[in-house]
Amino acid sequence: MKQKIRLGSRDSRLAVIQTQLVMDQLHQLYPEMELKLVTMKTTGDLILDRTLDKIGGKGLFVRELDAALLDGRVDLTVHSFKDLPMELPEELPIVAITCRDDPRDALVLPQGQQSLDLTRPIGCASKRRALQLKELFPGCRVEPVRGNVQTRLKKLDDGQYGSLVLAAAGLRRLGLEERIHRLFEPEELLPAACQGVLAVQARRDFDVSFLRPLHDPQAELLTRAERSFVRTLDGGCSAPVAAHGRLNGETLTLTGFYAGPEDERGIKQTLSGPALEGEELGRRLAELIRKEAEACV
Known part of the structure; x- marks a missing residue:
């Protein structure tokens, strides 16, 4: 049957x-x-x-x-x-x-525009992105934007925002790769865990x-480590937390980002370890960053 x-x-x-x-x-x-x-x-x-x-x-x-x-x-x-x-x-x-797929975040400009206009706000949906964007573009305004990708793009093209930051993978899956002005490397803008x-x-x-x-076993190793980092910090949509792993043979290198509820700047650190111990690596990195955050209070 x-x-x-x-x-x-x-x-x-x-x-x-x-x-x-x-x-x-x-x-x-x-x-x-x-x-x-x-x-x-x-x-x-x-x-x-x-x-x-x-x-x-x-x-x-x-x-x-x-x-x-x-x-x-x-x-x-x-x-x-x-x-x-x-x-x-x-x-x-x-x-x-x-x-x-591509884990990076992408900068999207209004139709026909070739340069970033920082006199208007950058639209993004997470504090994770907002804090890192303010480090990349000092003095910029970042404002929240909700809705599906097409709704956000319409708001951008209608002049409500000077740019948007969206996941590159989503834009490509929608056939909107031509809207990508530039990609942010993880070293610049750490993506969401499992992006x-x-x-x-x-x-x-x-x-x-x-x-x-x-x-995909490699994706499983990476996502286990990334989610372990976020989970240890009790992170989710309400917390500015990010994690991104890379595999090199049997070694997994994990970078994590975290900011407390009132922090205007986050802490970023990197740790490497055996790929098969990714969950433990995520927990260790989260605890290192948590201790650093507590020491700064």
Whole structure:
């Protein structure tokens, strides 16, 4: 009998494209498999007049998808891994992690503009980016911007902002690579933990053996370390925390960024260790930065 798999996704254009990327891989692997896309709006998609730290954090983007998994309306859900909360329900594990796309942040200018205009604010959705941008561009104004990528770009082109900072991977997946004015290297602007990686969730009792070819072991090593760093600092959407790992053979080098709730500057440090001990490396780096932050108080 032909296997039928229902994949749940937020109904934003980017989320649908990302879910379709997973579906395309499954189609290539299993031509006879019947795949169905199930989209839904989440609470985070509906509340656009406040920043996420004011309304409950990243969990608002997965609540409805988790419920659909638990009650059997869908079999898998696909997420930007950076948007998943640090603590996940035990009954809904991550069952596949895709190969990492470009993890960098990108600077986007209004249509037709060739240089950054700092007389108008830079629009970005996180304090993580805001603090680092103020270090890169002293004296700049950074203001929050919500909505999907297309909504943000319209606000930019309408003159509400002088520029935007968005994830390069999302722009490329949307076919908007031409909007990228420049890319920020991680040394300049440390990206969110797990940026550029897609994660697939399922019920614990669901047979996911067919997903093994989609899973990328290197991405798993990196994301385990990055999420461990953020989790140790109790970081999420409300905390300015960032982490980015690189692999060199069996060595993982992890850079972390953290700022306290009232801090106007963050602390950045780097630590290396065995790649297979990435979670411990993330915890150690987080504790080093926490101690430095406490010493500065």
